[in-house]
Amino acid sequence: MKKNFLTLISLFGFVAVQGQRLPQDTTLNSYSNQINIQALKSITLQNGFHIPAPAAGKTVTISIVGFQNLLSTPTAGQNYIMTKTFRSPGVTLATLNAQRTIGDENQSIQYFDGLGRPSQTVQLMASPTYKDIVQHIEYDGFGRESTKYLPYGEKSGNGSFRASAKSTQSDFYKDGVGWDVAAVKTPNPYAVTVFENSPLNRVQQQGAPGSPWQPSANR
Structure with a gap:
């Protein structure tokens, strides 16, 4: 028996996907039949947001695309x-x-x-x-x-x-x-x-x- 899955994944290393520039932050309160929900820094799913069970074989991904480089400068003298x-x-x-x-x-x-x-x-x-x-x-x-x-x-x-x-x-x-x-x-x-x-x-x-x-x- 086939099962439907909602896949939550994190990816990195890209700034644009399929020629579209991604937003830094995304806030969603409803689902609009997207297959991929992506942002560069954060994705906030507000209260009430839900994704109906996908059709057989369909995968919905929610992903952060592109982690920032670490910038560490500890204070000298401490x-x-x-x-x-x-x-x-x-x-x-x-x-x-x-x-x-x-x-x-x-x-x-x-x-x-x-x-x-x-x-x-x-x-x-x-x-x-x-x-x-x-x-x-x-x-x-x-x-x-x-x-x-x-x-x-x-x-x-x-x-x-x-x-x-x-x-x-x-x-x-x-x-x-x-x-x-x-x-x-x-x-x-x-x-x-x-x-x-x-x-x-x-x-x-x-x-x-x-x-x-x-x-x-x-x-």
């Missing part, structure tokens, strides 16, 4: 460790630093402060629009990470250290200011840990991101 995750085979020591696309290689950069503690994590070009995903890290006067901040999407993608990450993260989640409409807005995009007032550093209260989940002392 201590950091770069982690590369290869998604295509054939990497050798001789080709370790060769130019690759975001589809072939993922990079994460962990920055450290002068005491050797993590201070910022940058996922290079990891957002749907190839911008960096940054997580700010800070410590209180006793060296504890008493406030843990949610990661946020930057407006650029180069892997650099963001000196204003704390304020930018707040703006990203701020209603009426944040530049990603899909991100849930909150004045408290962080989790607060309340420790007892003793050298034992035992946890008294544990909060979570969002106003309803703040410890009582922080409300």
Whole structure:
């Protein structure tokens, strides 16, 4: 018995298909009998979008055509460790630093402060629009990470250290200011840990991101 399949695939290496220039981003709320749905950066299927069962032997493809090259420029003067995750085979020591696309290689950069503690994590070009995903890290006067901040999407993608990450993260989640409409807005995009007032550093209260989940002392 034959079965009908909806095939979702990712392709790369092309800018135009059959003489037609593809859009950078595509948003669809209904299906118009296309066989191929393609874009260069992103395809957003809105609520309610559906594809009826195709006829026998028919395949519908939804694909991203053309990943961008990685553009990594870690900040000079900062201590950091770069982690590369290869998604295509054939990497050798001789080709370790060769130019690759975001589809072939993922990079994460962990920055450290002068005491050797993590201070910022940058996922290079990891957002749907190839911008960096940054997580700010800070410590209180006793060296504890008493406030843990949610990661946020930057407006650029180069892997650099963001000196204003704390304020930018707040703006990203701020209603009426944040530049990603899909991100849930909150004045408290962080989790607060309340420790007892003793050298034992035992946890008294544990909060979570969002106003309803703040410890009582922080409300």
